[in-house]
Amino acid sequence: MPVDTHSQPLQAVPPPTFRYKSAPDPATINASEVVVDYLARLQKAIEKPTSLSLQDVILAEGFWRDGIFLTWDLRTSRGVDNIGQFLAKDVSSKRLGSLKFKPTTGNYKRLPILAASESAISILAYIDVESDEGFGEGVIRLYLDSNNTWKAFTIYTTLTSLKNHPEASGANRPHGGLHGDQSSNPTNWKERLAAFSEFTTSDPTVLIIGAGQAGLTVAARLGRLGIATLIVDKNPRVGDNWRNRYHSLVLHDPVWYDHLPYIPFPKTWPIFTPKDKLGDWLEFYARSLEISVWTSTTPVSSSYENGKWTVKLLREGKERTLSPKHVILATGHSGEPNIPTFPGQEVYKGAITHSSKWSNPERLRGKKVLVVGAGNTAHDIAQSLYSNGAYPTIIQRSSTHVLSSKVGLPALLGNTYCENGPDVEEADLQFFSLPNAVVKAAHQVIIADLKDPSKDGATIEGLNKAGFVTDDGPDGAGLLIKYFDVGGSYYIDIGASAMIINGKIGVKHGRLDRFTEKGVLFEDGQELEAEEVVLATGYQNMRTTAGAIFPCVKDAVKPVGGFDAEGEFNTLFRDSGHPGFWFMGMNLAHCRWYSRFLALRIAGQEFGLH
Known part of the structure; x- marks a missing residue:
């Protein structure tokens, strides 16, 4: 069962397309020169940000996403009117003294990337950003509009370090030793670390x-x-x-x-x-x-x-x-574990265990087990039970989004996170720079394509025929958006789907009415017997x-x-x-990405920056 998140509706926004009358030959476009010229125009436009000044540098429905660089919060503004209000009000009342853009140099992996099709010519570029208080980086995605003007569809800025309080890493790494006269502090590194960790003084x-x-x-x-x-x-x-x-x-x-x-x-x-x-x-x-x-x-x-x-x-x-x-x-x-209660539990002769405490599948060899829930954990437990000689049945109370680990997962991660992909820092900047609304639109396309029988489509069809009800995620956007939106109700298939299709793992879709001495009775009148019931019902x-x-x-x-x-x-x-x-x-x-934001947010408060 997914956690209650009070999530707001998220509109999917795909990248723009254009009808070009006389677009330049992509081979003649110098992406670096375009980026330098664009950044100069953007810098001028945001000096006094208004809808009028921004409409020449940002597409009408473009985005500015910010990770505590412009304010001490996570913010996304869409449309030149909202972006103008954000820059003029929220930012000026916070901590922005100046904002400087320059194209990243010295790292060949971060050169601008030009992409072209009949309906869109775009450039992805990495940028460095600077304010009076900190340094940061970002990504801009420029599109050539129908008037042959480069404008941003998305701008991303993120704080990476505080000017007067740099991280103790890289060029600022600690010395590590106390060379020379140590009479004033004869302890070694291990002793100093142990003393610090005790917080006695x-x-x-x-x-x-x-x-x-x-x-x-x-x-x-x-x-x-x-x-x-x-x-x-x-x-x-x-x-x-x-x-x-x-x-x-x-x-x-x-x-x-x-x-x-x-x-x-x-x-x-x-x-x-x-x-x-x-x-x-x-x-x-x-x-x-x-x-x-x-x-x-x-x-x-x-x-x-x-x-x-x-x-x-x-x-x-x-x-x-x-x-x-x-x-x-x-x-x-x-x-905390979400442990629902059902009428009649007290008369049931078997064990009822939440998945957070469940273990030792080998003890159930030859026995029937019901697994309440149909997400990752439920599937893994059912697969483990079957592999250990038990007879598991998944009880599915609502639909589940299923994505294969072999085909579907690589499609979602694309060329960003893969064996020959970019370094993780660069991959993260690409991945997390996109507004979630744009991610949602991209994943709608991916999920629709994965339904092809040669990809995940045959598995989905087989599951549905076996009585396992699947869905395509919120508005057809699949696993990632469902994870963000509701926190569960998906399965990355690592083998259990084939077991369901082949009848090795049973499926019962429906609502539990009550427990009986021997098992569970459903609202449709069917009763399933079991030696044990595992509640893979998620967390609160x-x-x-x-x-x-x-x-x-x-x-x-x-x-x-x-x-x-x-x-x-x-x-x-x-x-x-x-x-x-x-x-x-x-x-x-x-956690890798957002831990920086929370740490910098707290550090900024402790250093008196906000």
Whole structure:
């Protein structure tokens, strides 16, 4: 069951097309010269941004997407009127002192890319941006309109560093040693790191709850910015949040999409990461980046007053009280397990287990098992059950979007995340620079094409004939938009679909009426018997977890996830509704990208920039 995100409708906006009367020969276009000329025109237009000045440089329905560079928020403006108002009001009242554009030089991989067809001539170009307070980068997508004028369809700007507070990486990497006379501080690196991580004489500025990819990535970035940060996690080891998941779990996203910041996966890494391997990597990641983590630690009480938290923690049976300025909840994009109750559960003789606690499929050999739910987890569990000699049946209560790992997933990721694709930093800039409305339109085309029988179409048809109901995602936009929009109800097929089609995994589509002694009775009167029922029913919204751990924020924080009116994500990485409280989550790729925004946002506040 997807989480309740309160998502706003997202209109799909495809790239523009034109009827050219006398378009130039693409071979005669010098893309670099076009970009330089365009940036000069854009700079002049935004000096006094109005609809009139912008209409000569931005298409009427163009976009300006910004990642905390122009304001300290994630914003997307569409149309020259809205962009003009955004630049004139929201930006001028915030932190923009100056905005300078220059074409990126010195990196041959970031040269402008020219594309041409009968209906569109376009240039994708990387740019550097600068304000009085920070440096950033971006992407512009220019189109030659029917009057042979280059205008932007999308402009993307994002903050990457603060001028007076650079990251301790690259040219600013720490020295590491204390050469010479060490009589004033005879401790070595290991001893200094251990002392710092205990926070015995000071409080962390930021306290993070959860040591998964969300907590670790934002802690890594905060650490490089000099912000004292501590992660606490209830598990005995970093990475246990993955190790403790169901036995057969392997990530459905490929390696090229899943790197973490600063330390990418090695070239020997498998395409799809097993859960225990990822857990071990997260543990290594925390150690390598000197991230302070207290394991076997849980918050037991909290309060917020005068800009500071008071958080009492129970650490291996002992109490500690800390007073951080910021708390980040990073316990997972979804919150507490969503465990529905059904009439008659008390009379059922078998076990009822939520997927978050389910394990050991081999114990069910030769037995019937019902799996309630039809997303990734439900399919993986059913596949594992069949492989271990059980007789699983998936209970599907609503439709599911199905995309094959072999054909569909590469189609979605295209040439951006693949073996011979660009470096991850460049791939991310391409991928995340597109407004979600444009992504939605592009994926509508991809999903429609995947329905061809030679691609995913035959599988979809076979599933429907077997009684498994599929859908094409919101407005036909497929998996990614469905993940953003509702948080679930999709399956990246790694083999279970064929088992359903061949009858190895049973399917029952319908609503449960009640449990019986031997199984489940449906509203249509059919009863299915089972030795065990697994509830692969997803998770609640993160705000539920927030209210449970930090009761004082319960009525203040906003729903997490889904789209806002501008097509940006609700609440995640942004203002939560309660001061000093933040949400961090999503998959590895989104944690890699958005962790920078949240870290810079907090750092900017701590350094007095906003």
